[in-house]
Structures are given as C-alpha cells and as structure tokens.
Amino acid sequence: MNDAAQQLHNLHLASIEEEALLRHEAQWRRQLEQAQEQLNLIAGDKQRVAAILGANPQLTEVARKMTESQNLAREERNEAVHGLRVVIQNPRSVSALEKKRLLWQIAKDYKDEHPHSEGMPFQTIKQVLEQRYGITTASAAMFFRNELKDWRTRGGNKNKELLLEQLEHPPVLRDLFEEEDSDEEQSQ
DSSP states (O other): OOOOHHHHHHHHHHHHHHHHHHHHHHHHHHHHHHHHHHHHHHHHHHHHHHHHHOEEEEEEEHHHHHHHHHHHHHHHHHHHTTTTTTOOOOOOOOOOHHHHHHHHHHHHHHHSSTOSSSSEEHHHHHHHHHHHHHOOOSSSHHHHHTTGGGGGGEESSSOOOGGGGGGGGGGOOOHHHHHHHHHHHHHH
C-alpha cells in the first residue's frame, strides 16, 4: 500500500472511531442528565419530608421511636423461625445444611412480610443474603443451586421466583437439625 492510500485508510479508521466516541459521549450525557433529574426529584422529596417532620418535633420523635420498635420486633422475628435460629459462622463458607436452613428462613420471613405473595424474586433473595447475612454472591440461584431441588420456581433467567407454596408444608424440625446432631454424636 502506498503512502497516500495508507493515510486515507488511517483517516477512514479515525473517522469511524470519532463517530463511535461521539455516540458514547451523547449516551453518557443523556445518562448524566437523567441522573441529575433523579437527584433533583430526591432533593424535592427530602425537602417535603423535612417539612412534614419539622412541623411537630415531639410527635416526630414518638413516630421515630415507634418505627424503631417495629424494626426491632421485625429483626427479632427474623432471628427465630419455628424455634430455629440461623447463624452463619463464616459468610465466605456456608455449609449445605446452613444453606438449607437459610433458604427456609429467608422464604418464611418474606412470606410473613408479604402474606399474599405466591413467590419471592431471586433478586430479593440475593439482597437479603447481602444485607442480613453479609453473604455476597453473583446469583441467589447459584448460591442455593443444590437446595432449590426441594423447591418449585417459576419465571425465566431475568425474573425467576421461588414459589412459597412449600411453606405450607414445613419440614419436620428434626430434619433440619438431623445432620448436625449426628455430626455432634460422632465427634463425642
């Protein structure tokens, strides 16, 4: 290829790259504008809420204490389901038995909070794992892959749900602790 042809080829490639960069820049600017609009809406909502809360400070304090009390009661309920308490010793290494108990407790808590719901989205399960138990996972379905054999699911990859109908037929409590008890007997 001669020098002029090479220059023309390089200019053509640079022109294509320039178009791509301009498209990316426009896309990011749109996203930035949308984010700024959301921030403006949030700022307006914060002002509205601050005005409501500031109107009667004594009543606001009582309401905050009531909310705190409800949150504590919810946390206590989350700690005990059917007399079981799921304690994850090491969030980086969760045994199969702990996963079985954990999935049951997460589903039971969700059903208590959403009594008319038929299913629990896997995205919600993932959030509960991260927020309540400190377990970070790429996917709730992968984390509970062996435990899900006992549960029914519905939906596709993007909107999969764990069906809560199994909660109507709870496992015998000894089944959830059977393996642990036999491990303790063997160690003694």
